[in-house]
Each structure stands twice: as structure tokens, then as C-alpha cells.
Amino acid sequence: MRVQTLGDGTPDLAVVACLHGNERCGKTAIERVLAEKPAFSRPVRFVLANEAAIAEGVRFIDEDLNRAFPGDPEGDTHESRLAAELLPEIRDCGVLDLHSTRSHPEAFALLSRINDRTKRLARATGVARVVDISYVAGGLIDHVDGVAVECGLRGTERAERNAERVLRNFLGETGAVDALSESGDPELYRIFDAVEGADYEFVGENFVRVEEGEVFARKRGTGDTGSPGNELRADRPFYPVLMSTDGYDEMVGFRAERVGTLER
Known part of the structure; x- marks a missing residue:
């Protein structure tokens, strides 16, 4: 694990990358931003987490x-x-945790704890x-006040640009550096179910909303046969989140509802 703190004082902000060694965006x-040697007006701790997995080009070493x-x-x-070593470094910080995914090309955020911070x-x-x-147990942001961002498709230049x-924007909006940035009122979705298989x-x-009765997944290699045993149909309307063909071994992804915006 590599930890670097920039700016004067005790940091209450942290940026974490590479909890998964094959998600390098x-x-x-971080390397691109810090190469510019920005002046920090608020201290920030940067953590490159699983260096052993990065070196091996794998998601993790043991788990x-x-x-x-x-x-x-x-x-x-x-x-x-490593988890026991990492958590004390950021426990009291507001955390930005950067990831990539196999499901969606654009960046979106994940919250486990929802509070003002x-x-x-x-x-x-x-x-x-x-x-x-919060429906899904586990994860770093269960243990800190933080936001995880899925920055795009794993291994793509687009994910790197999105992460940057x-x-x-995060450093500018939190006052860590003097930079142009903008804060919005993003749409809020809530996961209510996992789709196994x-x-x-x-x-x-x-x-994109899936309507009741609509097919949203098929057994690979079966084509559009219409066979009930080879298809997954929605029993109620939902929004797919983190759904993909090859992102998980025993799961398609998650079903969510749209609940408005983060402010309301």
C-alpha cells in the first residue's frame, strides 16, 4: 500500500485507488493530477491500495x-x-473510492451510508x-463516510478520462485545490434486489427502465428462442444497475428503483 498526504495539517479527505488491482483508472x-504539482489548500490523503495485485495484473491476490x-x-x-492496515489511514476522512466496471461506460457513484456528508x-x-x-453488504464505503465511483469500462481510456x-471535480468542489468544478443534483437510484444466475x-x-414482462437476460448461446427456461423476464418494472454479461460468475447484476434526486 502506498500512502501520500499532500497539503498542510491532518487530512479529512482521502482518495483511494486500486482496491482491485486490475482497475487501474x-x-x-491520481498520477496525472499530481504530476501537475497542484497547490493544496486543504490536506488530502492519497492511497494506492493493493500494490501486489496491481503488479500481478489481477483483481486480488487471495480475496x-x-x-x-x-x-x-x-x-x-x-x-x-491489507484491509486492517488501510482502514485506520482513512477512517475519519471523507473518502473518494475510484473503480471501474464491466457494465457501463459512463461514471456513476455508489453510496452505502446516506447522510449529509x-x-x-x-x-x-x-x-x-x-x-x-445499502442493500448489498460489504465494501469499503460501509466502513467510512465515502462515495465509490464506477468510472467506466475496465481497461479503457474512457474510464481513465472519466476518473480524472x-x-x-472532487478536489475542486471540496476546496482542496483551486480549480473550476461544478456540483449537481444527481438522480438517485436504490438497489432492492440481486439477480442471480x-x-x-x-x-x-x-x-434504462425495464418494463414488467420484458426480457432482460438470456442464456448464452440460446439465441432469441422465447423459451421461458432460457430467459429472465421482469416481474415488475426496474432499472438495471451493474448488470452485465461477464461481470460476475453467478449473478447478472442488480435491480433498482429510481427515487428522485439526491436532494429530494
Whole structure:
């Protein structure tokens, strides 16, 4: 783990990248921004988390770091020990946690705790959509006041650009650096269900409403056969979130409802 604090004083903001070693867009964004040597008027702690996984080009070494918190300093896995080392570095900070995904090309934010502080952090990212993921157990943002941002499709230049834009906006909106930025009132979605199943092709589009009775996934290799056993149909309207064909081993993704905006 690499930790760097810039600006004078004790930081109450932190930026975390590479909880997953194969999601490098946050690392790239931090390196690009810090290469300009900006003047920090508010201290910020930058954390490059799973360096061993980055070096191997893998998601994790022994287990998913984002599911290992709070960790154990005497744990049996690399990620359990790393989680226990990382959490004290950022526990009292407002955290921006940068990720990438296999589901959606544009950046969107995830909140597990929803309070005034996390709402401010989410608005500071400048994204258009925020998802309440409190239905889903685990993750760093269960343990800190923070916002995770899925910056785009893993391994793409677009995700790197999105991550850089989110980081710059976050630093500007929180007053850490003097930079042009904007805070909005993003749409708020709330996950209410996980869609289990292996070897399904997702045929919808994330954040586009699926109507009752509509097919949103089919068994891979079956084509458009209309066979009930090969299709997943909506039993109620919902918005797909983090749904993909190959993002998970035993799951298609999540169903969510749109609940308005983050402010209302």
C-alpha cells in the first residue's frame, strides 16, 4: 500500500485507488493530477491500495479487498491484513473510492451510508447518477463516510478520462485545490434486489427502465428462442444497475428503483 498526504495539517479527505488491482483508472487519474504539482489548500490523503495485485495484473491476490474490511492484522490472506492496515489511514476522512466496471461506460457513484456528508461527497464528483447500494453488504464505503465511483469500462481510456474528470471535480468542489468544478443534483437510484444466475447474456441497458414482462437476460448461446427456461423476464418494472454479461460468475447484476434526486 502506498500512502501520500499532500497539503498542510491532518487530512479529512482521502482518495483511494486500486482496491482491485486490475482497475487501474484511479491510479492513472491520481498520477496525472499530481504530476501537475497542484497547490493544496486543504490536506488530502492519497492511497494506492493493493500494490501486489496491481503488479500481478489481477483483481486480488487471495480475496476481494473490497469485501475484506475491516480486516485482521493477523489474517490468513493478503487482503485481510491489507484491509486492517488501510482502514485506520482513512477512517475519519471523507473518502473518494475510484473503480471501474464491466457494465457501463459512463461514471456513476455508489453510496452505502446516506447522510449529509456523503451527499456532499457524491455531489462533488460531478456525476449524473448516484446509486444507494445499502442493500448489498460489504465494501469499503460501509466502513467510512465515502462515495465509490464506477468510472467506466475496465481497461479503457474512457474510464481513465472519466476518473480524472471525477477526481479533478472532487478536489475542486471540496476546496482542496483551486480549480473550476461544478456540483449537481444527481438522480438517485436504490438497489432492492440481486439477480442471480450464471451464463446469462444481459440484453438490456443499465439505467434504462425495464418494463414488467420484458426480457432482460438470456442464456448464452440460446439465441432469441422465447423459451421461458432460457430467459429472465421482469416481474415488475426496474432499472438495471451493474448488470452485465461477464461481470460476475453467478449473478447478472442488480435491480433498482429510481427515487428522485439526491436532494429530494
